[in-house]
Amino acid sequence: MKRPAKTKAKAMNIPEDDADQEIGDDGMDVVQLGNADSAQSDTSVEEEDDMDEGDEEDGGAELDAMEWDGLGSKGAHQNGHSKSDVAPPTTKDIKMVHEASDLFGSNAFKLKIDALLLALVPKLSYTAPLEKCLFDIHSVISSLTEIAPQHPLRAAEALKDQGVSVVFPLPPPSEETNWTVRFSKPTDIKVVGSWANKLSVPANDGHGLEVDLALEMSPDLFQPKDHLNNRFFHKRAFYLAVVAAALASSPKLSLDVMYDSPQADARRTCITLRSKPTGSPSDFTKLNASIRIHLSLSPDTSPIPLSRLSPSHSNLRLAASNPDLPSLNPPTPLYNNTLLQSFTPTAHLLSIYHYKSHIPSFANALSLLRVWANQRGFACKGKRVVRGFEVIGGAWWGFILGMLVYGPGPGADGRASGKRKPLGIGLSSYQLFRGAMDYLANYDLSTDSVFMKSTEALKFPTSEFVAHHGTSFVDPSMTFNFLAGVPLESLHLLRHDAKVTLRTLDRDENGFDWTFMRDLRDLPTRFDTVIRVDLAGAMLRTESGLEVLDHGSQASALLNSLSPTLRKALGTRITHCAILHSSSSPRPLNLPIPPTNNTIEIGLLLNPFEAGRLVDHGPAAGDEAAGADFRAFWGSKAELRRFKDGSIVESVVWEVPNTEERIHIPIMVVQHILDLHFGVPKAQVTTIQASYDLLLRSPTHEVTATIGSGPVPTFRQGIVAFDELFRTVKALRGDLPLSITQILPASEYLRHTSILPAVPLDTTRFSNLPDSAKYLPAIDVILAFEGSTRWPDDLAAIQKVKLAFLEQIARALKDQKVVKHATVVLDADAGVIEDNCALELITSTGYAFRGRIHCDVEKSLLEKFIAPKQKHWSVPVAYAVTKSQAKAALVVHKRRFIHGPQHHSAIAALQQRSPSYGSTTRLIKRWLGAHMLAPYVPVEIIELICAHVYLCPGPFNSPATALTGFARVIRLLKEWRYSDTPLYVPQYTAAGVDPGASVIFPANKRAEADQIFKSRVGVVGWTVVTEEDPSGVLFGTVLGPKGLVAARIRQVATATWECLDSGMNALFKHPLDDYDFVVHLNPSFLLRYSQNTHYDPTKLPSAASRYKNLETLHPSAYGPTPRVDFDPATLFYQDLKRIYADTALFFYDPLGGAVMGGLWYPQIRNRRPFKVFAGYSTIPASDGDPKKPLVSLNEKAVLAEIERLGNGLITKIVSRT
Known part of the structure; x- marks a missing residue:
């Protein structure tokens, strides 16, 4: 029996009038989509159809051919108006413009938010096919016939003959099972979730929109004791399989029907429907959406008593003969919470609708909040999802905003939870978003529980949530905990990201882009250390069968134990630790077992001053109990040691060959703990971080x-x-x-x-x-x-x-x-x-x-001589x-004697401020050299660019490892629009600023630099400015890369970014196919060949002669006297650049490069009329007009000249043209 809408509304503290507007009396309540702004009224279906026709007349037919993919999509709906339709601004409009600065920070920021929110709304014509499909689904499910009671195994066999498996949670029913399953059509079919409330936000990675459809199962299908031993979930699995079989076999539907089990938990299995591109009226492929079918129960009519689902109850009973279990069955809070989730779809729908109706900016603020979360992996779908957030759902973000506006309910101690005063309902969407960021940044969800304000009586004592869940955010029904099973480390990362977001919005000029537009899930830039783990064969050494059943799968139990174990092992070496993995993928209906993703990624944010600590100290020798725990945790690494101060304590000592490799100790800790406690061998724990050391070290025998x-x-x-x-x-x-x-x-x-x-x-x-x-x-x-x-x-x-x-x-x-x-x-x-x-x-x-x-x-x-009024100068005639x-001369003087030492002092201070800065800069220099671009970029410019990512880290903290700094510099070089804006490096302002804080470039210096930059015409190279050099001429504009070279660096950076996961060696291999000619040098005559990235000793003559007295028979080609900074290959390269400045562009790695690449200038390769003093070697064109002879570049002659100039140094020249 369907519960009256007003009764539901009253239970959720929602006005009855609002409920009447939302919930109908028919069998299906399909709520239309629209990410409506508070200033926009909802549009009826008829009006939408009219709008669609108009859109098609204005070019909408072209957009129809594109698939809408959410943020940034070209198919996003835009309302166009002609100039004649635009009315003059009213007093209200003018007032809104003035208020925008107060409500959104600036008018420009408000315009960006408006554009973002508009991009989230799909084209209205795309939603009509989805609505048609929803009605067709409703028709198919409503026409299903009842299935008589039968044994669950017999019922599963019948469905298997139709190609549909029943996803029974473990342990599945057996032949001894004495209960039956049956099917009857749902008592209610309702669109729930974000789509129903017009609050949908597309997921990343092409997952698009998700439309949730809830089927309310009849209470007659269940018995009061079905909460025990997965019986409810077994019956639910059969019901879901019957629905899936009907949808897959229906001729009315053109859908791909699949199962999806978030976090590989069979208890959470749902049906996922994707439209086939048939072109029918119900084909919604252009919307890029999927329909998810969930099963629910009404809490009012369900025979399962809620009192049996409290966090303290035990609803999983294993055989008493099992010696691993204590005599009393322990509580099963995660199992109980998962079952309670089946009662929440309609209740959450009504609560969110209430917030949307009474908080004008709620819809837009929630969209901003969910976009922010998606860009950081706190989402249900996508790659690199932060552990635990795959099953939270989008409703939680809405409840955060509702709690901020209306205040929290009473906590475990009877006082209000959350410790915050309610916000007003008149805030703008951005202000409400900032309020959410402030709450997440300053309120520790991992230690303080939150209970939503509600008129419902307490179902369970709040102390039970604290005792058995630890982390709690309880919905208004006072039963369901959103954060059940979410690792504390994931919440710590959420808090960290919120803090950094607030800092970015306050201190970074690109705050909007970093907050909403950039995908920040790229691990090399987000974390200081990234460890990839293959969990195939892993097993928790101390796990119990009940723990696995409570989590829903062995994989979930393993991952939920992994986070706290690593946090305990790493201690103060890290500030944050997060486990990331891909979200679940839909699978065919004939696969009963949810697939497990064995590959996870562990992201660590390091404490740069503690990460390289050599010794972990444990309890004193006299504390036997604590010492036993310490040895059990660390295994064979634990040992009793005496220290200089006379203390004798349990310790773990990590051995590294040199100081530079101490930064790798956290990786060693993770490898040891995973092997000891989870049975993961070191070969299955990989990272690309360790391999970069060899790039910054000369070969040992050469040293x-x-x-x-x-x-x-x-x-x-x-x-x-x-x-x-x-x-x-x-x-x-x-x-x-x-x-x-x-x-x-x-x-x-x-x-x-x-x-x-x-x-x-x-x-x-x-x-x-x-x-x-x-x-x-x-x-x-x-x-x-x-x-x-x-x-x-x-x-x-x-x-x-x-x-x-x-x-x-x-x-x-x-x-x-x-x-x-x-x-x-x-x-x-x-x-x-x-x-x-x-x-x-x-x-x-x-x-x-x-x-x-x-x-x-x-x-x-020099300044007097340059002065405009100076007419005479006393220099020799x-x-x-x-x-x-x-x-x-003045520029050289300033660069060498004034700014050079100042730059050195600032960089040395930055190295003390951020210990990984030096290694990052060295890696970037090595990278530029390996790609033969280093001669075009002064070392000071490289150091300033690297300093930028440390002083202005954007939405991150300053890098704590060289690999993170390297990745962020590569990203900067890939994205920097150097022709439109200079790069600001506040290297002198950084003095006295906290190492963890972002440094702001002085406003007056920035304005001066902007004015100088805009006054230049045709500047297409790099401009890097500092407080002492606002023009950027000392190191950047004059000496830095320009034109083709600057574009080449950006191209190589883009390719490098795409290959960051391929290992460091792959990033430093430079292809030669793009050059017009390649000059190969003899390594035997290269004084710096030992510094080559790909040093090969076999290309050199033997370092030791067979007979000592024959050494002098092979003297050095460069004489017996040492020469400071003498490098013949670099000198030869500079000669080529000078001689052929108008002919070709040369590329070389000064650190022992054995090849030089050359590109002919395109303008001189074309035939042109002959003239004297052309500046380059020419050859007559064979088919030219004798009266007007044409000439072209004589490439062979130029290459022959180069070979003569480098006689002895050059082994061969390969021309590719």
Whole structure:
């Protein structure tokens, strides 16, 4: 018997008038779709049909051919109006514009929200076929005949003959079963859920919309004791199979009929219906929707007493002979809650409808909230669903908003749960969304239970929810707990994401996009460590049969035990731990057992200061009980240790070969725990994180050949060598006219961002070293003297004075025998008025430094010369200096002596702030080098781009591992529209800001940078600005990638992003097919070949001669003397770029690359009229007009010239054109 609508409404504290509007008296209450705004009235079916006709006349027929796929779909409905239909703004409209800033933060933000909400609404003509199909389904189900009582196994056999299996939960009925199953048509068929209330939001990954149809089973089918031992679910399974068989065999329907079991739980099995593309009036394939059929019971007429379904009751009884069970049957809260869910569809429908009717912005706020959840994996469908949220359902988000507006009900202690004052109903959708974010961010759902406000009397004591569920969010019926079975770690991640969302909305200019538009489920950017686990064969070592039955399957019991176990093991090493997996997929009706997805992914957010801890401390030796628990948890890794402070405690020690690999200890912990407690071998626990270490390390035997038998070089050793040099040079007071006051570091080798640490060179063994290990990098430093008026006023003379100073320093250091080599060098490409000399030193420890002198007089002299009113300049007549040359010299001076040291200081501070920053930058530099793009991107620009993802992390925290930072930089390079906007890096504002906080670029500096950027015409390259360089010219616009190279970097970044799960080695393999020609170099003559990403020692001559006295017969091609920063391959590459600047574009990896790629400029490959001084080698066209001869690029001649230039260094040139 159907319950009157007004009686239902009264029970749910809903006005009877509202219930009359929603619930009819017929056998089916189909509620139309429409994600209606509060300002829009619902449209009747007839009106929708009229609108559809008009849409088709205006081009809607083209949209009909497309499938609507929700957010961002081209098929989303848009209401178009001609200019003549637009009325002038009213007073109300003007007032709304003024209020938008208060209600939505800004007018632009409101417009974005309006556009988003409109995109969520499907085209109205797409919904009519679905409605027709729903009526057809109703007709088919209503016409089903009754099936007499029979044994469940006999009934299942009859259905199996029709190709339909009965999904009996385990354990299934047996021959000894003494109860029967039967079928009678439903007492009520109703559309429920979001579709019924016009609140549907499409799921991600193509799942689209879901339309929930509830069939209310007759109470005559059940008995009072059917709550025991899965009897209700067995009868439900038979009923569902009968309905599935009828729908699959009906000639009226063109549907794919399948089973779907969320979380592989047979008790939750439903029927999923997808339309076949037949073109019939009931074909709703364009809507991209699926219909889910659920079975329900009326709580008023059900013979199963609700009192038997409280969290404290035990409704699963195993045989008493089972020795694993105690004498008393323990409670089965999850089983009871799953059964209670069958009573909720109509009640939840009415509650959500009440909220929608009385809260004007409820519908839009709920849509925003669900979009936000979908983009982060807190959804029922899609890939990488956060564990537990697959079965929560969309109604929970609506109840959160309802609770915020009306306040929570009484908690376990009799006081209001939730500890919040109700919000007003007049808030905008965005304000209500922010209220939900604030609630999720600041209220700990994992510890404090929430009970919805309701007029219903308490069915169960609230203390039972707290005692047996722990985590509780109880619906207004005071029976069903939304959060039953949801791991605490999943709720912790939800809270974390809400906190970060609030921060992003407040501090990030792209807050809207990060909050609603971006899919943030990509694991490499979301988590610091991602571990993929194959659970095939896994088993919980301490599980009981009752625990498996309570969870519904062994897989669910295993996963729900996995989260707390890992959290306990990892402790303070992590801040959050989440288990993610794909949602269930529909399966054919002949498969009775729900398939289990054995592959899960574990995402860890690390505490960067604790993740690499070597020792886990346990209880003291005297605490025997706690010590026994500790040893049982850690197994063979636990040991009793004495520490320096005299304490003797249980401990677990993790051994790693070096400091850099300590970041991998959390992975080692997970592997050990999964093996010990779940029987998962280490081979089934994989991660791509460990493989990147080899990319940042030189081959061991090459390092040994260079430094002999000593410790492996580290950045720390280079910094110690710099400190020693600082003390040595500062001591040269009596040997110089002016005292050296400072030696400033200005090298990537001293700020932990060079791809490889500087390797000291043992000069005594230099002649015996292989050429591939003879490269000696230069560590740049700046020498600052005390202030003096004796510096000349002539820029050219200043360079001569610098040269004299450097010569005196070199002579003094040699006389004191504190360095092995000291040489003054000149820059070949420097002008006479710019800094053009440096001092190269090789210290006694084998490190090479290159020092330059900073004279603060140069800057003022250059600025005076460039000044518009300056007419004269006192320079020698022999030097004709132009203002453009002076401007170039000033840029070099600022970059080298002012911004260079400032940049170094800021980057070094960032490395201290975020320990993984250096490794991230090194990986990006290695990636650019491997793809032969590094020469076009200055190291400072790379460091600034990497700094951006740490200082402005968007919807995340700053990366705690290099792999996460690498993935986020790749995503930035893929998405950055460099031609439309510069990249803002607040590297100097970051000082004093909390490491976990996002840094805001100063508004005044940003406005200045925007103005400068917009004033440029035709800028198609990178512009990276800082607070000290708002123009971006010092490192970016002048030296950074432009045009084809910038586009190439974006293209490679896009390809890399798509292959992030393929392993690190795959990301650093560069294809050569895109180049017009490839120059192959001889590795034997490459001084940096040992640094090559794909180093192959077999391509080199043997490092050790067979006879010691024959070593001198094969001397080095580059002589016996060490040369600082000498790399012939890079010099050859630079020569090619200079000589063929107008002919081809060259690509090379300076870190030992053995090939160079070349691209001919397209404009010179076409035939054109002959002219002198063309700038490139040409050849006459064979079919040209003799009177007007045409020429084209002589590719063979150019390649022959290149081969002659690189004679000995080049092995071959392969032309692909």
